[in-house]
Amino acid sequence: MEFAQRLRPSHLSLLLRIAETGQLQRAAQLCAMSQPAASRILAEVEERAGGPLFERHPKGMRPTALGEICVRHATIILDQFAALEAESRRISAGEVGRVRVGAVTGPAVGLLMPAVRDVKATTPDIEMTIEVAPSTTLVRGLVDGNFDFVIARLPPEHDSRDFRLYPARSEVVSLLVRPDHPLAGQGEVALEQLQGFEWVIQEVGSPIRQAVEAAFLERELRTPARVTNSSSFLVVLAMLAESDAIAPQTEEVAQMLAEGPLGGRLAALRLAEPILVSPCFIIQNRFRQIPPAARHVLDRVFAHL
Known part of the structure; x- marks a missing residue:
């Protein structure tokens, strides 16, 4: 264990280069060190390993049985170091992680x-x-x-x-109905024309609910009386499919439902005056990076x- 703990990546790289080139001088050059330094490191590693790692021959240096073991493990360890460094760079660059x-x-x-x-x-x-x-x-x-x-x-x-607060987009309310709704395709629709219909809308206090009710009250109109409270898209879709109900949604959601995969199965009424929802923010915790x-x-x- 003491032998392994004292090895450094530079020691392992030197062993690999000697095994690849069969020459200590060439291995030292590839590791950007002098030949005397390489000779000293190899001698120290062999002493700690308990025997020679390379045999000296006229044509070069060849790993001993002990050397082959060290070279094999050095390859694995350096590959792991390289993988660690690459993954660390990707994490630091934001290319990997959980969000x-x-x-x-x-x-x-x-x-x-x-x-x-x-x-x-x-x-x-x-x-x-x-x-x-x-x-x-x-x-x-x-x-x-x-x-x-x-x-x-x-x-x-x-x-x-x-918090750190950054203004996001303002939201506009869109009114979804089924395509054959009595008001669908009639051009601009006034709030007065909407009063007699059933509504499926988010619970009291939700931003869209508040915006819709405020729009009616500003024109001195009664707020919708026939209301089903639900934030569930499944409930909304079911009620729109089976009745003349009106469902307020944000403009982005309405476009997705009316023009996306469900295009043709839903329609959005064109309001004479837009209904605006209080704006959202992109919010970060000031005390956390x-x-x-x-x-x-x-x-x-x-x-x-």
Whole structure:
């Protein structure tokens, strides 16, 4: 054990070069050391190994049985060192690692997913974990160390001085309906035309719910009375398919559902006046540094702002 513990990578490299070239002088040149230094190192290694590692012949040096063992293990050890160095460089460069990100629904679709696609195209070895949840859950998870960063609104119970906040996109509400809904394809729709329909909408207090209700109240209209409260896309899709219900979603989500794989099965109403949701922020914990891989993802998110 003492013999192995005293060996250095430079010692192992010298052994490999001697075995490859059969010449001590050439091996010393390849290892960027003088021949006397190489002779001294080889003598020290042989003394600690307990016997000669190379036989001297007129045509060069050949490994002894003990030398062959040392050369074989030196090859393995140096390969592991090279792998360690390469992997360390990739981690430091943000090319490898685990990234944990949270976002509310709109930015998850319109901002985070395009960034993730970019990252996967250039650095496929980054392992992503993405959670979509309300802002309160996300910011609490950020404080607890469950996320590297989140895209959310800062709940009032949190002190903004504890975070790094970067403005993200403003959100616009879009109203989804089935394609044969009575209001579909009618051009711009006024809020007054929406009052008699059933709605499937997020729970009371959610940003989209607040924005929709505020839009009605600003025009001195009654807020929707026939409401099913749900944040589940499955519930939304089921109700839209089976009724004339209206489902408010962020514009990014509405485009995905109306123009993406479900294109033709849903439609978005054109509102005469837009309904705006309070803006989101890209939020980092001020007291924690994010790892290089997460920084790589964050940079791509900023690029899509």
